[in-house]
Amino acid sequence: MVQIAPSILSANFANLWAHVAQVEAAGAEMLHIDVMDGHFVPNITIGPLVVQALRDKSRMTFDVHLMITNPDQFIGEFVKAGADIISVHAEACTHLHRTLQTIRNHGIKAAVALNPATPLTVIEYVLPYLDMVLLMTVNPGFGGQRFIPEMVEKIERLNTWRRERKLNFTIQVDGGINQETAPLVVKAGADILVAGSYIFGAADISTAIRSLRERCG
């Protein structure tokens, strides 16, 4: 069954826990936490302090998407704050294999994120060290962007690699996921759907989450 990971980027930061509590009550499996440094991406969001504050209240799996240069410097801080999964961008890691080992050595799950323009071959030799691959379906930096349709083929290809090589990482997609795009990416092989504006922008959060699940069968 598809898992839903609402992205807090589109939540109401003036009343963050109240908004996040609604996705937890609606049965979302994960909370997707977008960390941006104004350097790797042209936007700045939150750091470990906010993750820790939410951790004290929530039981959801915390899925931390690091859109920062030099992620190695902050892995320990985010683990201490309560991350269960950390995604680092391949484009931001000079020594990706080592970075993934660092994450796993902290006892949590390791994932790599790929920008839309980055080929899958960049992660070919680290696939056995991955618990999850995050395929960006928009350019990282902002919520509410349009899904890039060419990414469907990329998801299919990664799913084929996973099957042929008998690997068991999960495939997460992030960006522009809504009622129309969700069935396309799930059919292509996605297991986890990140959705920010579609869920947190909805009048009724639990209806939005349910509609995503129903559209994916």
Ligand SMILES: O=C(CO)[C@@H](O)[C@H](O)COP(=O)(O)O
């Ligand atoms: O990582 C990012 C953006 O960089 C995402 O997690 C967005 O926050 C998804 O937002 P929507 O496209 O679903 O509105």
Ligand SMILES: [Co+2]
């Ligand atoms: Co994200």
